[in-house]
Amino acid sequence: MTLLTVETIADLRRKVAEWKAAGLTVGLVPTMGALHEGHLSLITRMLGHADRVITTIFVNPTQFGAGEDLDAYPRTREADTAMIAETGGHLLFAPPVSEIYPEGFATRVEVDGLTDVLCGQSRPGHFDGVTQVVAKLLNMAQADFAIFGEKDWQQLAVIRRMAKDLDIPTEIKGGPIIRDELGLALSSRNAYLNEAELAIARQLNVVLRKAAYDIAAGGFAPDTCAAAAEKLLEIGFREVDYVECRDAASLVPVERVGEAPARIFGAAHIGRARLIDNHAVN
Ligand code: PAF
Numbered sequence: 001m002t003l004l005t006v007e008t009i010a011d012l013r014r015k016v017a018e019w020k021a022a023g024l025t026v027g028l029v030p031t032m033g034a035l036h037e038g039h040l041s042l043i044t045r046m047l048g049h050a051d052r053v054i055t056t057i058f059v060n061p062t063q064f065g066a067g068e069d070l071d072a073y074p075r076t077r078e079a080d081t082a083m084i085a086e087t088g089g090h091l092l093f094a095p096p097v098s099e100i101y102p103e104g105f106a107t108r109v110e111v112d113g114l115t116d117v118l119c120g121q122s123r124p125g126h127f128d129g130v131t132q133v134v135a136k137l138l139n140m141a142q143a144d145f146a147i148f149g150e151k152d153w154q155q156l157a158v159i160r161r162m163a164k165d166l167d168i169p170t171e172i173k174g175g176p177i178i179r180d181e182l183g184l185a186l187s188s189r190n191a192y193l194n195e196a197e198l199a200i201a202r203q204l205n206v207v208l209r210k211a212a213y214d215i216a217a218g219g220f221a222p223d224t225c226a227a228a229a230e231k232l233l234e235i236g237f238r239e240v241d242y243v244e245c246r247d248a249a250s251l252v253p254v255e256r257v258g259e260a261p262a263r264i265f266g267a268a269h270i271g272r273a274r275l276i277d278n279h280a281v282n
Pocket of ligand 1: 058130133152155
């Protein structure tokens with residue numbers, strides 16, 4: 001099947017209605033474009049769940065704070081379209097900003113609690129923009145499933161909460177983190193890095209993994225995380241937003257691991273990029 005591209009909500013809805021009338025299931029892969037293997041793995045996974053897969057490309061302005069990289073965010077529509085087609089995606093929804101936020105748009109979607117910590121603290125308002133656009137995309141597509149990468153673990157937790165709280169019937173799935181051959185979690189923002197910065201960036205995974213191991217072996221998480229943050233600065237990261245160990249579902253802080261799944265989360269700046277990563281602890 002050739003990839004179909006639509007830019008309006010009406011066209012998207014028409015296509016989905018057609019598929020549903022034919023008894024087909026529909027999966028949604030929301031992205032901001034600048035696609036890499038991580039995104040393609042989400043499309044591939046979704047192809048295993050749904051008969052028809054929609055990929056969305058929309059660089060959502062409301063999830064970028066003042067001074068963040070909205071204007072610089074890589075836009076590679078032609079290459080993205082080719083990659084989606086090659087992976088086997090059925091439809092690309094790539095609306096202009098005016099289609100998503102028309103004149104007079106005034107509604108916000110906010111999730112309390114889960115958004116107050118980690119990236120919610122270092123990027124105030126970011127998750128309000130994410131939930132606003134994801135609620136709209138889920139509503140527009142009326143898909144059976146939607147998938148989000150686990151690199152943005154907190155985002156996935158926030159979206160799951162929102163979908164549950166708003167009775168959105170789409171089943172939310174997570175896709176595992178895809179890393180390069182040296183362990184760096186793939187991110188569209190890695191494109192900002194030169195060779196020297198990439199070498200430093202790759203240490204985020206190494207330092208977090210070591211800290212996860214130490215905590216799993218009985219270490220006191222706040223001390224281990226503080227030492228890991230220091231290590232990242234020594235290695236050459238310009239700034240560390242956080243290194244924290246938290247419950248994988250509720251995101252409440254964990255001091256020592258027990259039965260409940262815990263994860264270590266890190267966010268740090270190198271060059272023009274702010275990178276995030278996370279690992280299971282137990
Ligand atoms: O993870 C992303 O790329 C974005 O936050 C998302 C979920 C597509 C919403 O704009």
